[in-house]
Amino acid sequence: MFAFMENNAFREYTHGLVLAPMAGSTDSAFRRICRRMGATAVVTEMVAAAGLSRKSVKSHKLLRFHPEEKPIGVQLFGKRPGDFERAAELVSGMDFDFIDINAGCPVKKVVNSGSGSALLRNIPALTAIVRAVSSQTSLPGTVKIRIGWSPAEPVLDSLPAILADEGAAAIAVHGRYRSDMFAGEVRKREIEKIVRNSPVPVIANGDSRSVSDALDLIDSTGAAGLMIGRGSLGNPWIFRGLLSGKPEDASPLPEEVVSVIWQQYKWMSEYIPESHLYHVLRGQLLNYIRGFRGAAALRGKAVGVDSREDLSDILSELEELLKTERHT
Ligand SMILES: Cc1cc2nc3c(=O)[nH]c(=O)nc-3n(C[C@H](O)[C@H](O)[C@H](O)COP(=O)(O)O)c2cc1C
Structure with a gap:
């Protein structure tokens, strides 16, 4: 299984089994556990681009990682391209393998400030951010999105190509609208559509609580890679089960x-x-x-x-x- 994975750090993200970024949960120790269990790449919790550029201690602490976690991406959130420019320059010297832009967070405080999934309604800002990151780093820049703001405002069919044109090297998609928050079934068909429209690899995400859920998400979307969030909390063995293809390996002694x-x-x-x-x-x-x-x-x-x-x-x-x- 997952024979398409090669020994290439970024490919371990785009074509692998990735631990999703989860603020407050996926700290360095847990990411390290997941890597040992078989996650092929991890991403930091989201870090405020503005916090990094004004040297906030809290934001800088979130950048801490252990070499065993690699390949690791740093996820930045914010709304001002200038903040991303400074943050991308800063993190480029820290041995991360890629820089991910958060365009999916649905939390009110984040959205009200114009960040996270609010960027899905502000494509000029999102593209300027992708451009700002690409201009400051030789690391791959990636974007994590949802399938849209609401069923009435899905992402444009052209969005993956627009992001790729600005330099995005991969797109992770949580198969929900912002209006779904974290509830309701993941909309696999919408992910599949984004996969079809994307010139760059897509990593599918949402509701992989078991090995069979995860395999189904990959099969039904045709995505290059898989990202697992809540299904790994308290059960990092889900990666072991996926890697071996044996569901019983996901149940620890x-x-x-x-x-x-x-x-x-x-x-x-x-x-x-x-x-x-x-x-x-x-x-x-x-x-x-x-x-x-x-x-x-x-x-x-x-x-x-x-x-x-x-x-x-x-x-x-x-x-x-x-x-x-x-x-x-
Ligand atoms: C507690 C919590 C914190 C999260 N924090 C982030 C975050 O910092 N950045 C991000 O892109 N997504 C964040 N997410 C969303 C997850 O990365 C993922 O997209 C979502 O949980 C759906 O995947 P899952 O069903 O496998 O959990 C968070 C989700 C949860 C539950």
């Missing part, structure tokens, strides 16, 4: 779950100060504690995790509950 969480914790503790560590860990931990008997009560404990000892207790209980689940 209880001890594998616990050892991956320990690994993630260890990597997080290398760059998150102790004062923040357990707060950030909570969110990650909760992703793993769901879908089995006893999960609700254990989640109650996980939200209070405040020390290594707490984590150790929670993980012992998690392993026991998962073992019981497997034997019933």
